[in-house]
Amino acid sequence: MHRPKRMLVENVAWAHETAARDPGFFSRLAQGQQPQVLWIGCADSRVPAETITHSNPGDLFVHRNIANLVCPADDNTMSVLEYAVRVLKVAHVIVCGHDGCGGVRASLLPPPDGLPHVARRIAPLCALAGRHRTELDAASDLDARVNRLAELNVLEQVRCLRESAIVREAERPPRIHGWIFGLADGHIRVLASGDPDAEHATRGNILMPAEAIA
Numbered sequence: 001m002h003r004p005k006r007m008l009v010e011n012v013a014w015a016h017e018t019a020a021r022d023p024g025f026f027s028r029l030a031q032g033q034q035p036q037v038l039w040i041g042c043a044d045s046r047v048p049a050e051t052i053t054h055s056n057p058g059d060l061f062v063h064r065n066i067a068n069l070v071c072p073a074d075d076n077t078m079s080v081l082e083y084a085v086r087v088l089k090v091a092h093v094i095v096c097g098h099d100g101c102g103g104v105r106a107s108l109l110p111p112p113d114g115l116p117h118v119a120r121r122i123a124p125l126c127a128l129a130g131r132h133r134t135e136l137d138a139a140s141d142l143d144a145r146v147n148r149l150a151e152l153n154v155l156e157q158v159r160c161l162r163e164s165a166i167v168r169e170a171e172r173p174p175r176i177h178g179w180i181f182g183l184a185d186g187h188i189r190v191l192a193s194g195d196p197d198a199e200h201a202t203r204g205n206i207l208m209p210a211e212a213i214a
């Protein structure tokens with residue numbers, strides 16, 4: 001059985017199991033969505049937002065692209081942000097990058113052949129790497145550079161979101177969080193906790209989830 005066929009079979013099983021566990025689930029789902037969170041993550045198949053946070057349908061409004069970038073000139077990302085903030089009125093926006101990100105890695109290597117869209121897409125990452133060249137060059141190897149640039153990238157997207165007119169001019173601006181998903185252990189590291197004042201006090205420290213929750 002090829003993968004799409006197997007997915008359809010699994011969907012039937014999931015729908016039956018979900019309805020059996022919670023008979024009102026789908027009627028509530030059909031009534032509309034009120035997600036509290038906009039998730040901006042990488043398109044990487046290993047970082048599925050709902051799975052790694054035990055979230056359910058209706059919990060997360062999701063936008064994913066290569067290297068979880070927020071570019072003000074990108075109508076795709078900005079329309080998602082606009083709708084999430086102005087219509088859904090989400091309380092939180094989470095930017096989640098991850099270790100070993102291929103998009104981040106590509107920005108540290110020569111331009112990829114035959115991938116003009118990817119090359120244009122990661123141009124801001126190349127510029128970010130250039131601004132942090134000294135720190136990145138001090139890393140032990142390429143993997144360490146990739147993981148550090150992935151962190152710097154998340155913080156850059158958090159900054160970009162906080163400066164965007166959509167967030168600044170919101171009646172109740174959402175809190176902007178910056179996270180990194182660790183592929184090696186499945187744990188999320190908190191780079192920006194959603195409270196700029198607290199982040200200023202702990203600048204340079206990466207909070208573990210338990211500290212961020214406290």
Ligand SMILES: [Zn+2]
Binds near residue numbers: 068
């Ligand atoms: Zn990635």
